[in-house]
Amino acid sequence: MTGAGMKNGHFSGRIVSLDGLRGLAAMLVAVYHLPVIFGFTITHAYLAVDFFFILSGWVMAHSYEKRICLGMPFRDFLYNRFARLYPLYAVALLAALAVTLMKSRIGTGSANIACFVPNALMLPCLQDDGPTFPLNGPSWSIFVEVTINLIWFFAIRMGMHTLRWKLAVHLCSALLLWGFAVWMNRYLAGYESDDVHEGLLRGLLGFAGGLLLFHCRMHALILAYFAALALGVFAVFYAVGDTADVIPLGLFVMGVLPTTVWLAARQRPAILEGRAAAFLGDCSYAIYxxxxxxxxxxxxxxxxxxxxxxxxAYMMKAAIFTAILLFVSSMSYRLLEVPARRWLLQRLKRDLRPVTGSIQ
Known part of the structure; x- marks a missing residue:
């Protein structure tokens, strides 16, 4: 029996369950970054970024893989990604720059504007020390996603879209990432100038996992594969001595996150299919x-x-900030993201229909 949003055993249209989960994950990242407002932090909420990478792989496979295989020009693919990601990215960066300059002028902060130009190009600012996107820290993962997207396009063009290739890429990326983690006895980061490669590895592992999950969306056996990898991470860290408590992170990243994506898309639980989930999905990119x-x-x-x-005091600050954030994010989606995307695609004179679903 096929669930909602499935036709003849295949997914079609927007998967609200995944949209809603992405919105919730974006809120977790906000709480993680802002303990001064919320009054607490969720220690490992940064793993929501790995969840985003998995969702990105799923959605890109769903939206573009067949079209690329059928000859979609790189220019069209690039235009679609630019129109989807850049308008809000640019607005958020400019807003952060404006506030930084204002605070610097009145003496309540220091201006770090040297990185504005590379960041405006969605490129990391490589300094001797410090974050690669100092004006708006979460942007590092957008750089990673764009980089992986471009590599993936050409990989498909070279015929690397079969199940065999997807398994090979995912397994190799898992071995690389967890090999580094064992060597450094910690989970990887990716937002500092000296660990850009770590962020790219996290992006590759998550994205490859999303591609694999979508390819095997009708086969629950794929969950056994991810469970085996999670147990493998557990065994290796247990053997070498997990002094940094990485084992729970490994089980979560390799087991819980992929299983959540597969089950949410397959089962479409009612609690994740309502208007609230759709609203959070629409707001997710802006929240982030x-x-x-x-x-x-x-x-x-x-x-x-x-x-x-x-x-x-913290409850009031958290409630007011969350309400403002959701309102601004909703307005961003309605008045900036959707109109800007349509305008850019029309401006670029490409007869391209915007891809459905807000979790792209």
Missing amino acids: LLHVPLAMMLQKPLRLMFPGTGIS
Whole structure:
């Protein structure tokens, strides 16, 4: 029996369940980055980025793989990705730059604008020390996603889209990532100038996993493959001595996250198929890119309105900030992301229909 959104055993249209999960993951990242507003942090919420990479692989396979195999020009693919990702990316970067300059001018912060040009080109700013995207930190994962997307296009053109290739790429990326993790006795990062390669490895592993999950979307046996990899990570770290407590992260990244994506897309639970999930899906990209610039603007006013470190003060700050973030993100989706995407595709004189689904 096929679930909602499936025709003849194949998925079609928007998968609201995955949209909603991406929105929830984006909110987790916001909480992780802003303990000064929320009053607490979720220690390993940064693993939501690995979840984004898996979702990206699934959605790109769903939206583009067949079209690329049938001869979709690289220019069309590039235009679609640019129109989808760049408008909000640019607005968020400019907003962060404006706030940074303003704070620097009034003496409440230091301006770090040397990285603006490479960051505006979606490129990391490689310094001796420090983040690669200092104005808007979460942007590092967008660079990783774009890089992996471009490599993937040409890989498909070279015929690397069969199940055999997908298994090989995913297994090799898993061995590389966890080999580095064992060597360094920690999970990989990716947002600092000296660990860009780590972010690319995380992106490759997640994206390859998403491609594989979509290819095997009708076969639950794929979950056994991911379970075996998770147990392999457990065994290796247990054998060498897991002094950094990486084992739970390995089980989560290699087991829980892929299983969640496959089950959510396959089962389409009612709780993840409603308007709230669709709303979060629409807002997810803006939540992810705007929470840092928005916090830069609102942190001091909220602190003045609700001073102290009591529970009630943090609850008020968190509630007001979340409401503003969701409102701004919703307006961004309706008034910026969708119109800008349509306008850019028309401006570039390509008769391209925008790809459905907001989790792209």
